[in-house]
Amino acid sequence: MTVQRQERNGSRSGTVFRPGIAFIGLLASLECVSLGGQACLPSKAWAATTERVVVNRFTGLAIEGFDPVAYFVDASPVLGLPRFEASEDGAVWRFRNEGNRASFVAHPDIYGPRFGGYDPIDLARGVTVAGNPRFWAISGQRLYLFGREESRDAFVSDPSRFLTDANMRWPALQETLAR
Incomplete structure (x- = not known):
């Protein structure tokens, strides 16, 4: 000036x-x-993509504070409450009630999202993209989160097509993520 x-x-x-x-x-x-x-903030900024479990980098909450057990029990995403929290894999998980919390604590490998909440479509391509808890599917008794609605729709049409590659690439990609 x-x-x-x-x-x-x-x-x-x-x-x-x-x-x-x-x-x-x-x-x-x-x-x-x-x-x-x-x-x-854009949704991509909410989640850290350098962790083994997708965690909101501002709150420390896994899957944006949604109750992972509710996907199985209620067949919908339900926000957890601060009074029902548990720590697992370096993340804080929230639940809507004590029963869901107890189920998760007893079996985090069953109720936690597969691939730590990363989108299996993108994992199949060899990249880690945080899943959005609003775009989800249950396949083979496992919860999967997706970065985009289109990814979820493609996955639901033929899960085995994507899971073969995602399962193959996940161990190597997981090694690049912080513990």
Whole structure:
């Protein structure tokens, strides 16, 4: 910015306070707070993709705080409650009730999402992409999470087609993820 423009805008340092832009920023941040912050970040930023279990890097919650047992019991994603938590695989898991928590603690390998919550379609391609707990399927008594609705639909049409490659690639990909 030239000296003349700096003086005209009331700033010689080049930093100008713009009340209109500040107000818009304030409104956006208030909206983020009122929605719990989830609307403020793209879903890809919510989950860490360097962990063996997909964990929200801001909250430490596995699968965004959804109850993994509810997928089996209620056949739908249900948010867990803070008073029903358990720690497993370095992540905090939430449940909607004590019964679901006890089931998970007794059998985390059964109720936890297969591949740590990574999308099996992408694993079959050789990449780790965090699954979204809203896009899910149960196949062979295992929970699978998907990054996109299209991936889930492709998987449901022929699970064995993708699971063969995902199972083959998972051990090598798992070694690249933090413990």
